[in-house]
Amino acid sequence: MKSHSSTLLAEVRSFRQNHPDVRYVDLIALDIPGHFYGKRYPVEMLEKIAAGSPLKLPQNAVLLGAQGGLFKIGDYCFNDGDPDANRRLVPGTLKPVNWESQPLGQMLITSDGTEAPIEFEPREVLAKVLERLQHQGIHPVVAFELEFYLFDKQLENGLPQFARDPLSGDADDQPNLHIERLSRFSDVLDDMAQTAKDQGIDITVITAEIGPGQFEINFGHCDDGLRAADWAALFCRSTRGVALKHGYRASFMAKPYLQFPGSGMHVHVSLYDAAGNNLLAAHQQRPLRHAVAGCLELLPHCMPIFSPNHNAFRRLGGTVNAATRASWGFEDRDACVRIPESDPRNLRIEHRLASADANPYLVLAAILVGLEHGLEAKREPIAPLNEDRNSGADFPVEMLDAVRAMQQQPVLRDKLGAEFVEVYCENKRQDHLTFQQEIQAREYRWFL
Structure with a gap:
């Protein structure tokens, strides 16, 4: 785990060195309908996450409908307290975004490979099949x-x-x-x-x-x-x-x-x-x-x-x-x-x-x-x-x-x-x- 964190930290620091004008990075993942959700983080906070600080987003963000709304699915969304779930950074995916008006970066995140993966997260479903x-x-x-x-x-x-x-x-x-x-x-x-x-x-x-x-x-x-x-x-x-x-x-x-x-x-x-x-x-x-x-x-x-x-x-x-x-x-x-x-x-x-x-x-x-x-x-x-x-x-x-x-x-x-x-x-x-x-x-x- 330590060497994994070291690799991520080196990736973030290299990115910052090569793109000093980037102040924010979008951390993104794909939901069930195939849309990206996530959060925009200051790039200095990304270093902390790469070093091992927790990265949590709502579990139910994966369940968004095609128009972004939440549906009652079993106990999810409305009877579960809308809990957070751990995510991790996907190594090798921190890249610059050149289509926005301001300098920006983006990086994939996922629950697969964490201690408690989200069973219905699309990337986790594929990861289990491949494993x-x-x-x-x-x-x-x-x-x-x-x-x-x-x-x-x-x-x-x-x-x-x-x-x-x-x-x-x-x-x-x-x-x-x-x-x-x-x-x-x-x-x-x-x-x-x-x-x-x-x-x-x-x-x-x-x-x-x-x-x-x-x-x-x-x-x-x-x-x-x-x-x-x-x-x-x-x-x-x-x-x-x-x-x-x-x-x-x-x-x-x-x-x-x-x-x-x-x-x-x-x-x-x-x-x-x-x-x-x-x-x-x-x-x-x-x-x-x-x-x-x-x-x-x-x-x-x-x-x-x-x-x-x-x-x-x-x-x-x-x-x-x-x-x-x-x-x-x-x-x-x-x-x-x-x-x-x-x-x-x-x-x-x-x-x-x-x-x-x-x-x-x-x-x-x-x-x-x-x-x-x-x-x-x-x-x-x-x-x-x-x-x-x-x-x-x-x-x-x-x-x-x-x-x-x-x-x-x-x-x-x-x-x-x-x-x-x-x-x-x-x-x-x-x-x-x-x-x-x-x-x-x-x-x-x-x-x-």
Whole structure:
């Protein structure tokens, strides 16, 4: 513990030396809906925390709804006295923020690794899954891909407007994959990529996607699942900030336009043993087939994680590469679980179902549990789409049905934690019901 504190203290002191104009640091963590919460600390106080002083925040901050409100979930929030819970600094995540008007720093915090971790904190849920796999000699390598849209900074009657092409000044309203769009929006995209790199995120490929103002950024393959999810979370935060600095809004909303493709979170996962052998490639790829079967079996029960809100369900069965059934296939982007062409060393699955606004810690945890379950059960999967275009299993396409499917699933309760499953499902149910409590203009048009 002493050497751990020494490492953190050295990180803080180095940061202060390299960034003497920074007076405050945001200590941040991801809540259940995938939003950052936290506190802004004077940088000199950060040294004390790094040296071992306690860092406490309300436990129930993790339970915030999509709009920031608290729901009664069991005894949490209203019958527990709103207790504090210990957090710790995540080493290596203290970085400068360059999208604010004043110099600022930020650093991730978490309850995992403390004496009493919060069972339903997303990072802790993933940490427990990774720890269990490590004890089994399974070492995941993970790469996220995130799609997002750029909009004009100004909304019109609350609705997003197409981003303006910096070259012509016209709305970028033509869906295409043309690489020229990367050049036209290069100022903001280059700043997003460099800012992400400054945060320690391994940015690789940038793609102009099909939707107007839609782009995708890929991250490098990472042998630390927690760090890979950290990258995805931090990228969303920095990208929104950089976009505003350039006069745009960046959004990871799953389906901002009905007529154009939604935005997804694609996750590549391969599994290795301690010697570096690809476990999925062994025995004529039988483990790969078992892992796929496990993913598909649990997928219908993980829909509240993969599609975490009402809008995310709109993305399913959309215009491009968004599945409506649990399916798999080789080099097939219509499948939920795609097997990209690769050599045995790099054999992996690409899980394509999650929306871009899903919680990356929970998405990865759910995928890994599916893989783990499949390797244990050793079942054969259904036919791939390459053999049968109608192959697939139904999954819920509405939130309340999805919550019911998740809540009683025994494998998820065992491997993700029963307390987490109960809390998460109730959070999603309450969020959905709260969303339904507002009468939209369409209802008056239809029924008044």
